[in-house]
Amino acid sequence: MKIKVSVIIPVYNVSIYLDKCLSSAINQTLKEIEIIVVNDGSTDDSSKVIQQYALIDKRIIVINKLNEGLPYARKSGIEKAQGEFIYHLDGDDYLELNGIEELYIKAQKTNADIVVGDFILNYLDLNKKEIIRYADFGELDNQDFLCQLIKWKQFFSCGKLIRSNLYKLNNIEFIKKISYGEDNVSMSQLVYNSKKIVKSNIVVFNYVQRNSSISNKVSYESSKQLLTSSMFVRNFLLSKPIKNQLKSHLLYFNLRNIYNYFQNNRKIDLYQKEIKEILNSGYERDVELMKILKVEPFRVRVVLKLLQTHLSLALIGLHIFLFLGKIKNLNKI
Numbered sequence: 413m414k415i416k417v418s419v420i421i422p423v424y425n426v427s428i429y430l431d432k433c434l435s436s437a438i439n440q441t442l443k444e445i446e447i448i449v450v451n452d453g454s455t456d457d458s459s460k461v462i463q464q465y466a467l468i469d470k471r472i473i474v475i476n477k478l479n480e481g482l483p484y485a486r487k488s489g490i491e492k493a494q495g496e497f498i499y500h501l502d503g504d505d506y507l508e509l510n511g512i513e514e515l516y517i518k519a520q521k522t523n524a525d526i527v528v529g530d531f532i533l534n535y536l537d538l539n540k541k542e543i544i545r546y547a548d549f550g551e552l553d554n555q556d557f558l559c560q561l562i563k564w565k566q567f568f569s570c571g572k573l574i575r576s577n578l579y580k581l582n583n584i585e586f587i588k589k590i591s592y593g594e595d596n597v598s599m600s601q602l603v604y605n606s607k608k609i610v611k612s613n614i615v616v617f618n619y620v621q622r623n624s625s626i627s628n629k630v631s632y633e634s635s636k637q638l639l640t641s642s643m644f645v646r647n648f649l650l651s652k653p654i655k656n657q658l659k660s661h662l663l664y665f666n667l668r669n670i671y672n673y674f675q676n677n678r679k680i681d682l683y684q685k686e687i688k689e690i691l692n693s694g695y696e697r698d699v700e701l702m703k704i705l706k707v708e709p710f711r712v713r714v715v716l717k718l719l720q721t722h723l724s725l726a727l728i729g730l731h732i733f734l735f736l737g738k739i740k741n742l743n744k745i
Contacts, residue, residue, distance in 0.1 A: 416444040417512050417573065418495030421503055422485035423449060427457040429504035429620065434461070436506040438469045442513035447472045448489040449503075453479030458503070483586040483594045486569075490579050498576050500569045504620050511616035515573035518612045522551065525606035527573040529616035536622050544619075549611050555658050557609040558600070558649070562661040567599040567645075571616050578602050592634040593641030600645040604652060635673050642669040 419437050423430060437447045449462050449472060459476070466472045475488050486500060497519060499512055515527045533542045549560065561567050578584070582605040587597055603609065646666045649658065 413444055415446050415495040416442065416516055417446075417497045417499055418489070418493035418576070419445055419447045419499050419501055419512065420486060420489035420493065421447065421449045421501050422452055422482055422489065423454055423458050423462065423503035424452045424479065424482075424485070425454050425456045425458060426503040427454070427461055429506075429622075430458055430461045432506045433501065433503055434465045434472075436509065437501065438465065438471070439509055440507065440512045441510045442516055445471060445512060446493070446495060448475065448492055449473070450475045450477065450485040450489045452477060452481070452485040481588055482591045483597070484588050486594075486598075487586045490576075493576060495576060498574045498579065499572075500574075501617065502570060504622065505570065505617055506620070507617045508615055511614065512573070514614040515612055515616060518610060518614075519573055519575075522608065522610045524551075524608045524610040525575045525578060526557075526603065526609045527612050528609065529571050529573075529612045529614050531571045531616055532618045534618045534620045536620060541618075543615060545613070546611060548613060551608060551610045553608065554603050554606045555655050557606075558603050559658055559661050561599065561603065562665045567595040569595045569599055569602075570619065572599075574602060575606075578605055581605075587641075587644065590637045590641050593638035596638075596641035597644050600648055604649065639669050639673040642666055 419440075421433065421437065426433075434447070434449070437445075447469070449466075451459055451462055451474065462472075462474055466474050473492060475492060477485070477488060490498060497516065499515070501507060511529065515529055518524065518527045528546055530543065530545045533544055535541070546564070546566075547560070549557075552560065579602070582601065584598060584601050587594070590597060642665065646662050649662055
């Protein structure tokens, strides 16, 4: 059987959600799939649930490994994948039964490298669901779609069908220490190396919101990881020949993330090291880039200087610069 899609499911201590997740995978209307379940060192009953389903469906491939975090769990699944396309599904989420087939049909019709679907936000604590629909952009090239991702602030890999060769031919980098914002790292590379991204208006999966999930934990460590991932995006893309429009989006994307990071972490004495690292990581180059793009750099220079001396004033400057001034340009695109 030719494997059309490899569904990769990283699992870490989500046993109470896993039955619904795996059931939705094995009951997909597209049958020519493999389901790669990566047990990332779970200490609950996840391994028992996985084994029960592996006995039911021979398409399930189980990888048991020591815990290394979400990026390396996905990396292990990708290395094993044999499908023409890859679909990422978290162990606490679940698919609509025709989701994978609809994405695959769209990919075949359009010869797309990435197909983007819609999803449902499922708030377990509130017993509430909300359909989230991306803009119906039809078809975009890599740089125009990167502009959209930055505008939406949504680099999610889930809900997207991704051509396997994008991983295999482009040496996609994974950063082990980043589990919060990890999609920023992988999707920026994947999209840049794509030629065509298309939109499907099909609802593909249910994104379960729970208080204990990685994506809902806001802490010093998670906000630092998010900033690190956004710095990776900036450094990766600015090392490539990209359009000025995308460069401009990147500048505001990173200034916005600096603001969010320090807004959530106001203990100045604890963050002098991080401030110094950020200032030494290339933001002075961004000021020069702003000159080229004809973006007024004076206010940015003021903010960068304030970050070295007075964090609170710098936050005020960033707030004014981003949210009351130039950031409005992003909403026009």
